[in-house]
Amino acid sequence: MSGSDSADDDAVDDETAPDGDRVPVLLVRGDREYLVEPGDEMGTDLGVLEVPPDVQSGDTLETHLGDEFQVRRLRGPDLFHHFERTGAPMVPRDIGLVIGETGIARGDRVLDAGTGTGVLAAMMARAGASVVTYERDADFADVARENMALGGVSDAVDVRTGDVLAEIDDLEPSSFDVLTLDTGDAPAMVEHAPDLLVDGGFVAVYSPFIESTREVAETAREVGLSNVTTRETIQREMQFDERGSRPTTAPVGHTGYLTVARNE
Template structure:
């Protein structure tokens, strides 16, 4: 297992850097080397005596600082997945459409064992590096390739959770009864409502239970001296989440 990265936060600005123990940070504020076992709250100074505070890595930091290979799943959607399926330590998760790896890293940090598939070899390599930064590369295995082409290798395995963020998610859902343990959950993230519809229809067709699709919308509140009102800076839509449970 790799040591999880830490955040280095400059005391007099909002500048943050994600670095692993022993790694060097070089900025216009100077150079420093992260200690092998830094404590949260510890102050480290650069050679120019600029102070940085060590902050322990938390889930939202993964979204903010992972190297990206596309649009990662938003923390609000990750929260809905975790809450609706009751993800917990010891769960076995099969994931497809790794991308940046935010969902896999969240689940790994919860203590789940995750097998995740990414078709693009370069994206898969970036995701592996991100798992090492998150300190979960012992719990999250990033496999290159298409999960649909690897179903024979997965035969006989039972997963507590199936999470999908791929264009062909509905086709994978058709295999959910064989992949999921009794009572296991399936969660599909879809950016387009047509994909969500196909996922829901596939879940119904194979007899999954409690099938429902939710749209994720949040509105930020704007607070100032005059009062409080909803922000006018956009609708806050991210996507659609379809949930179902194996019988």
């Protein structure tokens, strides 16, 4: 498992969750991977492992039977694998496209609709943005809040329970740098994008279905957004063996369509 959060090169003990709790660390041995909070004790078939409160990334810990585990700091892509899921989360490559296409960075304010597991919201917060995200299902929203604490971004992500369209009048106009949508009613939200976004702000809409994607793109143009582009998000893994190199013959996995537009 790998990632590239530049801020994650710091020592583990430099980071705490907003409520004062320690942000969990990953304990890795071969293909085993456990998420444990500093100061906790973990029992495995390899023995009992005590995790010091001041544990740091790069440390080696031994169970009482002498088996070693390496300590890794929880990095952005790890959230995809360790967050509690309430559905199918957006995959890392699609999150990368959203952040790359919209330029989300430190100091940005993002309005997100369709929180779900919260992976996208957490990754945008780890990029330095302040995120307000809406989730209609109260139980899902509770899980998302727990996931934000796990990812150490509770102070940067405001998880709200409800329908953002029902509360649209309560949102301050021209106060968001980026609008990210992963909901069935995304076209209706896109209608409000010019009012919600700052000049030059972006809207990014993810959908698994082409019908809603087309409606999003058409709505974006109708309300005056510019640079409207839609791409299918597909990647092919490469295969290397003694015969040669080529894309894997496994089926190409479709994840969805990403539409990006700008408020000019």
